[in-house]
Amino acid sequence: MPKEGFKSITVSDYIYDRFQEVYNGNKEALATKGVRSLSGYVSYMLEEAMNRDETFARYAPKIESISVEDDRVILKDNLQNRIVEIVLQKGELHCFLCDAADCIHVGYVYSMPDVYTALDAKGMGRRPD
Numbered sequence: 001m002p003k004e005g006f007k008s009i010t011v012s013d014y015i016y017d018r019f020q021e022v023y024n025g026n027k028e029a030l031a032t033k034g035v036r037s038l039s040g041y042v043s044y045m046l047e048e049a050m051n052r053d054e055t056f057a058r059y060a061p062k063i064e065s066i067s068v069e070d071d072r073v074i075l076k077d078n079l080q081n082r083i084v085e086i087v088l089q090k091g092e093l094h095c096f097l098c099d100a101a102d103c104i105h106v107g108y109v110y111s112m113p114d115v116y117t118a119l120d121a122k123g124m125g126r127r128p129d
């Protein structure tokens with residue numbers, strides 16, 4: 001039985017092993033984010049995925065992705081009816097329409113699953129806060 005305030009779920013060996021492997025390989029970096037156990041790591045990842053999905057769903061009707069290249073994303077902003085270019089510059093996403101690194105277009109790009117995966121591979125999947 002899990003302790004009070006917790007529930008247990010069952011995952012396949014495959015998923016368990018994947019999480020275990022990444023957790024073991026990143027224990028120190030994760031500890032600085034307050035993640036100190038495998039279940040803490042799984043919770044952290046689930047919450048991150050949930051937040052990204054919510055951001056994505058919130059913007060989805062207003063902003064559409066036109067094309068995704070290695071270090072450039074083209075969006076269409078349906079509210080302003082403008083094409084938006086977001087470029088990866090000096091390790092940061094920059095929106096040319098807003099001339100900003102923290103506008104809704106950049107937020108949208110961070111929440112796009114394929115871009116997130118690409119950025120994560122470069123070690124910058126986390127939005128700076």
Ligand SMILES: [Zn+2]
Binds near residue numbers: 100
């Ligand atoms: Zn923008």
